[in-house]
Amino acid sequence: xxxxxxxxxxxxxxxxxxxxxxxxxxxxxxxxxxxxxxxxxxxxxxxxxxxxxxxxxxxxxxxxxxxxxxxxxxxxxxxxxxxxxxxxxxxxxxxxxxxxxxxxxxxxxxxxxxxxxxxxxxxxxxxxxxxxxxxxxxxxxxxxxxxxxxxxxxxxxxxxxxxxxxxxxxxxxxxxxxxxxxxxxxxxxxxxxxxxxxxxxxxxxxxxxxxxxxxxxxxxxxxxxxxxxxxxxxxxxxxxxxxxxxxxxxxxxxxxxxxxxxxxxxxxxxxxxxxxxxxxxxxxxxxxxxxxxxxxxxxxxxxxxxxxxxxxxxxxxxxxxxxxxxxxx
Numbered sequence: 001x002x003x004x005x006x007x008x009x010x011x012x013x014x015x016x017x018x019x020x021x022x023x024x025x026x027x028x029x030x031x032x033x034x035x036x037x038x039x040x041x042x043x044x045x046x047x048x049x050x051x052x053x054x055x056x057x058x059x060x061x062x063x064x065x066x067x068x069x070x071x072x073x074x075x076x077x078x079x080x081x082x083x084x085x086x087x088x089x090x091x092x093x094x095x096x097x098x099x100x101x102x103x104x105x106x107x108x109x110x111x112x113x114x115x116x117x118x119x120x121x122x123x124x125x126x127x128x129x130x131x132x133x134x135x136x137x138x139x140x141x142x143x144x145x146x147x148x149x150x151x152x153x154x155x156x157x158x159x160x161x162x163x164x165x166x167x168x169x170x171x172x173x174x175x176x177x178x179x180x181x182x183x184x185x186x187x188x189x190x191x192x193x194x195x196x197x198x199x200x201x202x203x204x205x206x207x208x209x210x211x212x213x214x215x216x217x218x219x220x221x222x223x224x225x226x227x228x229x230x231x232x233x234x235x236x237x238x239x240x241x242x243x244x245x246x247x248x249x250x251x252x253x254x255x256x257x258x259x260x261x262x263x264x265x266x267x268x269x270x271x272x273x274x275x276x277x278x279x280x281x282x283x284x285x286x287x288x289x290x291x292x293x294x295x296x297x298x299x300x301x302x303x304x305x306x307x308x309x310x311x312x313x314x315x316x317x318x319x320x321x322x323x324x325x326x327x328x329x
Contacts, residue, residue: 056097059193060125060126065303070144076147076318088159145308145309180275186296188252191251204217
C-alpha cells in the first residue's frame, strides 16, 4: 500500500460531490452574458502566443479539483501564514501559465466586475483548451466560489508522482467517484502538451531501482528519449507527451499501444490488464474517447468541498475588503 493512502482516505472523507455551490449551465447568462466568449477569446490569444500554454492551463483543472474540490485554491500565492499548492511536490517547476488565468480574469473584471470566479475560469479555460486544439466542446456547469485558503500538505498527500502506476491511479480516481474508464479517458489530457525530463529519468536509467530502463519502452522511442534526456541533462528540458502534442486527438492512446508513452503513469495504462482494454478502445475509436473525456471532465468539475468561498477579485490572493463596488485584493 502507498504510504499516502491513509492520508488520502482521511482527506477524502471531507470531500463530496454533492455539497457546496449549486452548479448549472449558463450560470452567468444574466450577470455576465459574455463570460464564456471572453474566456475563449483570451485562450485563443494565449494559444497564438505560445501553443503549449493551453495544455498547461488545462492541467490546472486536474491539480485544482483533486485538492479540496474545484475552488481555485491552486492559484493562491504563498503568504506568511499559508503555504499554498504551487510549490507542492507535484506542482513545483511543473505547473505553469498562471499568467493566462490572470489575463482572463482581468478581461472579465473589465466586463463584469466581481462576478466570475477564478474557479469557474479554470473550468471554462480547460474546456476551451481542448476545443481549440481539435478536441470535443461541451457545456460546462458554473457557479463555483473561490477558496479562502490553500494547503501545500493537502496537495502533497493527494497528487500522484510521475512514478505512479495504473493501480495507484485507479484507486485514487475511484475515491473521487471516477471510474476506471473515466481515469483512462482523463489521462488522455496528455494528448496535448509536454512533460519534463525530470519525470522520466528513472524510466530511462533506473526503473524500479533496477539500474535498467523500463522494458515497456519501444526501442526506437527509448533511443529518442535517451537523446532528449541524457544523464547530464537539465531536467527541466521538455518532450512531447504524444506524437501530435498540439492536436487533441487519440494519438496518445495509439502511442501507448506501441510502447511510446512518455510518462510511466501513461504507459502502465496499457501494461495493466484492468485499463488495457480502454486504451485499445480509445486508440481505435476517437469518438468514444471524446465522449468519455467530456463525461469525465464534467464529473471532475463537480467535485466540491462545501467550504466557505468568495469570488476573488485577484485569482492569486484572497480578497480583503470591498472598495468602490469591487473587491480589493
